Amino acid sequence: MSPKSNQIDKKEPQVEDILSLVRGYSKKDTEIIRKAFDFSRTYHENQKRMSGENYFIHPFETAKILAGLGVGPKTIAAGLLHDTIEDARASEQEIEKEFGKEVLFLVEGVTKLGKLKYRGIKRHSESLRKLFVAMSQDIRVIIIKLADRLHNMKTLEFVRNEKQKRIAEETLEIYAPIAYRLGIGKLKKDLEDLAFPYVYPKEYEKTKELLKNKSKDSQKRLEKIHRTLQRKLAEEGIRILKADFRLKGLYSLCQKLKKNDMDIGKIHDISALRIIVKEISDCYKVLGIIHELWRPLPGRIKDYIADPKSNGYRSIHTTIFTGDGGIAEIQIRTEEMHKEAEFGIASHLSYKGDFKKNNWGLAWIFGLLPYIGPKIAGAKDGPHSKDSDIPNWVKELAEFQADSKQNNFEEDLKFNFFKERIFVFTPKGDVVDLPVGSTSIDFAYAIHSDIGNRMFGAKINGKFLALDTKLKNGDIVEILTRQGSKPSSKWLKDTVTILAQKKIRAALFEEKDNRSGNSKIKKWRGKKRKIK
Ligand code: MN
Numbered sequence: 209m210s211p212k213s214n215q216i217d218k219k220e221p222q223v224e225d226i227l228s229l230v231r232g233y234s235k236k237d238t239e240i241i242r243k244a245f246d247f248s249r250t251y252h253e254n255q256k257r258m259s260g261e262n263y264f265i266h267p268f269e270t271a272k273i274l275a276g277l278g279v280g281p282k283t284i285a286a287g288l289l290h291d292t293i294e295d296a297r298a299s300e301q302e303i304e305k306e307f308g309k310e311v312l313f314l315v316e317g318v319t320k321l322g323k324l325k326y327r328g329i330k331r332h333s334e335s336l337r338k339l340f341v342a343m344s345q346d347i348r349v350i351i352i353k354l355a356d357r358l359h360n361m362k363t364l365e366f367v368r369n370e371k372q373k374r375i376a377e378e379t380l381e382i383y384a385p386i387a388y389r390l391g392i393g394k395l396k397k398d399l400e401d402l403a404f405p406y407v408y409p410k411e412y413e414k415t416k417e418l419l420k421n422k423s424k425d426s427q428k429r430l431e432k433i434h435r436t437l438q439r440k441l442a443e444e445g446i447r448i449l450k451a452d453f454r455l456k457g458l459y460s461l462c463q464k465l466k467k468n469d470m471d472i473g474k475i476h477d478i479s480a481l482r483i484i485v486k487e488i489s490d491c492y493k494v495l496g497i498i499h500e501l502w503r504p505l506p507g508r509i510k511d512y513i514a515d516p517k518s519n520g521y522r523s524i525h526t527t528i529f530t531g532d533g534g535i536a537e538i539q540i541r542t543e544e545m546h547k548e549a550e551f552g553i554a555s556h557l558s559y560k561g562d563f564k565k566n567n568w569g570l571a572w573i574f575g576l577l578p579y580i581g582p583k584i585a586g587a588k589d590g591p592h593s594k595d596s597d598i599p600n601w602v603k604e605l606a607e608f609q610a611d612s613k614q615n616n617f618e619e620d621l622k623f624n625f626f627k628e629r630i631f632v633f634t635p636k637g638d639v640v641d642l643p644v645g646s647t648s649i650d651f652a653y654a655i656h657s658d659i660g661n662r663m664f665g666a667k668i669n670g671k672f673l674a675l676d677t678k679l680k681n682g683d684i685v686e687i688l689t690r691q692g693s694k695p696s697s698k699w700l701k702d703t704v705t706i707l708a709q710k711k712i713r714a715a716l717f718e719e720k721d722n723r724s725g726n727s728k729i730k731k732w733r734g735k736k737r738k739i740k
Pocket of ligand 1: 266290291356
């Protein structure tokens with residue numbers, strides 16, 4: 209056991225630690241959390257984490273993260289229960305009986321997502337994010353999974369070395385970008401900074417070193433500005449509800465350094481002063497007063513209130529000359545904007561009406577759409593500034609929304625978009641996107657017509673299965689080919705993709721022609737083979 213495990217706080221988890229983080233819950237709301245707390249603790253009894261801690265600490269901490277995000281009681285309960293099926297052998301029936309269908313649905317969703325294996329991450333992260341989102345079906349499943357991952361990242365030091373890097377990579381490539389897209393800035397920053405040292409240890413050390421000298425100076429400067437500003441605003445009768453200092457995340461700083469020749473002098477938002485006021489009109493008044501006191505850097509005033517970022521982020525940013533040779537960034541926003549920036553889509557999931565089928569099932573898609581919408585319309589800022597940077601599936605979604613009548617979008621999406629697509633892996637980790645009902649024959653032709661034409665068998669998740677077996681999300685399919693194998697006409701019935709059927713027909717036709725001795729085609733085939 210590592211020496212660290214001896215230092216772990218032995219304080220027993222208390223359900224009050226979770227309940228103290230939520231507001232406005234009714235007795236019934238807290239009841240389900242208490243019950244889930246006891247259920248999970250009992251089921252995880254005697255189980256240990258790699259850190260040597262009791263296993264229950266993990267669902268407990270996950271639930272605390274969820275409570276901090278302001279989600280509803282059923283989501284918190286599901287957070288407590290999220291590992292009970294997979295790791296503690298609780299049965300589905302039991303969870304349904306104790307907590308209802310909806311909580312079971314969430315727990316199962318998280319369990320399913322946990323089974324996905326991410327291979328070939330670097331090449332396919334976009335597809336994997338899509339798979340992740342498509343499989344979760346409900347925004348709350350994603351949020352629980354993000355909270356689960358955040359706690360796992362906090363305890364990553366106890367995991368075997370070779371696993372550490374894979375988990376951290378997954379976090380940087382899949383989880384943090386999803387948190388960003390859902391606008392949950394707080395989770396995104398924490399996930400990135402926890403993963404950073406494991407994935408890029410050298411860059412991490414360098415960034416830390418560069419930051420060390422810089423941050424103290426700018427902190428002092430910001431404090432001085434804050435005092436001056438506070439006085440002036442009080443004179444003008446504007447009340448600051450809250451002011452804080454935001455330090456840029458190390459990973460995000462490193463990304464910015466890379467774009468600026470690793471010159472930290474060029475980066476002005478390492479730390480920023482954040483002013484939170486009551487009304488939107490106050491934001492503009494504060495901006496005016498700041499510019500009266502200090503000269504702004506030209507071109508650095510950003511009005512994300514009038515023109516929100518693609519993930520919905522709103523604030524006013526300005527960068528000023530502090531007058532003592534320094535430069536500082538100030539961000540101005542209302543409380544509501546602040547909540548949205550920290551908690552994103554989670555901030556819209558009020559605990560009330562934790563589940564209304566019509567509003568909930570795919571409500572998360574609306575969280576993705578602001579991110580997509582302006583990009584399609586050709587806006588310039590945001591992480592995906594070029595049209596070519598927009599992943600195809602995101603474009604498809606946006607087009608799909610445009611085609612769909614406003615009111616039915618969510619329903620349509622459920623039935624026509626995700627319900628009809630599955631995502632299947634090659635053994636190397638490439639993701640193939642197919643319609644529901646596809647078989648390994650469709651899969652083979654989607655990769656290459658030669659593979660389809662020469663296939664004689666398929667292994668699905670390592671097992672030989674009939675060629676007409678319908679594939680499921682996340683299946684890993686290996687196609688076995690042999691020289692001289694040929695498609696059969698039965699395959700036309702065993703496929704659903706137009707592409708596969710077209711290729712099969714062509715191959716059957718060619719075959720027939722061959723038998724009748726058409727030498728032209730024979731020659732052509734011969735040539736093609738040689739090129740291969
Ligand atoms: Mn877990």
